[in-house]
Amino acid sequence: MNEAEYGGFWLRTAAAIIDTTLIFIIVLPMLTLIYGQQYWDSTSMVYGFWDILFNYILPAIAVILFWVYKSATPGKMALKLKIVDANTGGKPSTGQLIGRYFGYYVSMLPFMLGIIWVGFDGRKQGWHDKLAGTVVVKNNSQSIEEPEE
Numbered sequence: 001m002n003e004a005e006y007g008g009f010w011l012r013t014a015a016a017i018i019d020t021t022l023i024f025i026i027v028l029p030m031l032t033l034i035y036g037q038q039y040w041d042s043t044s045m046v047y048g049f050w051d052i053l054f055n056y057i058l059p060a061i062a063v064i065l066f067w068v069y070k071s072a073t074p075g076k077m078a079l080k081l082k083i084v085d086a087n088t089g090g091k092p093s094t095g096q097l098i099g100r101y102f103g104y105y106v107s108m109l110p111f112m113l114g115i116i117w118v119g120f121d122g123r124k125q126g127w128h129d130k131l132a133g134t135v136v137v138k139n140n141s142q143s144i145e146e147p148e149e
Contacts, residue, residue, distance in 0.1 A: 004089065007081040007136035009119035018075030019063075027054045060101060067097040080139040086123070087133065096132045103128030 007015075031039050034050045046052060066073045071082040071091060083100070085092045092100070107114025107127040114127030123135050 005138040006124035008124050015075030015079050019073045023059050081136050083134050086135045092134050100128050100132035103131040
């Protein structure tokens with residue numbers, strides 16, 4: 001049985017940058033068309049319904065759908081990474097993936113510690129991965145094994 005090759009901190013950071021760039025390419029022009037230039041000059045945390053829809057709801061739906069159908073976002077796919085169940089190495093359930101998404105908020109709240117944790121964890125799991133029971137592996141990985149201590 002081959003040991004899984006986990007997706008590390010910097011590789012996952014690069015995937016997140018790709019995903020964020022793609023979201024910005026779609027969202028920023030839409031919000032400018034809807035609200036005009038004053039949107040970018042505003043100091044408001046929330047500008048209105050379309051702001052919430054394009055900045056929070058649609059990206060959440062898109063990310064979860066990519067995870068459910070492709071086991072990865074476009075950034076992870078470009079870098080040949082995928083999300084798998086931490087115990088079986090198989091496809092995570094939809095519930096796990098939804099939990100993983102909301103786990104990002106837990107990971108980010110205390111100074112991004114749950115995200116940074118990926119760099120120190122033996123299985124390269126962030127807190128969101130641990131909460132959801134997932135790991136991120138390189139696509140050429142065949143199976144999941146516990147790291148030696």
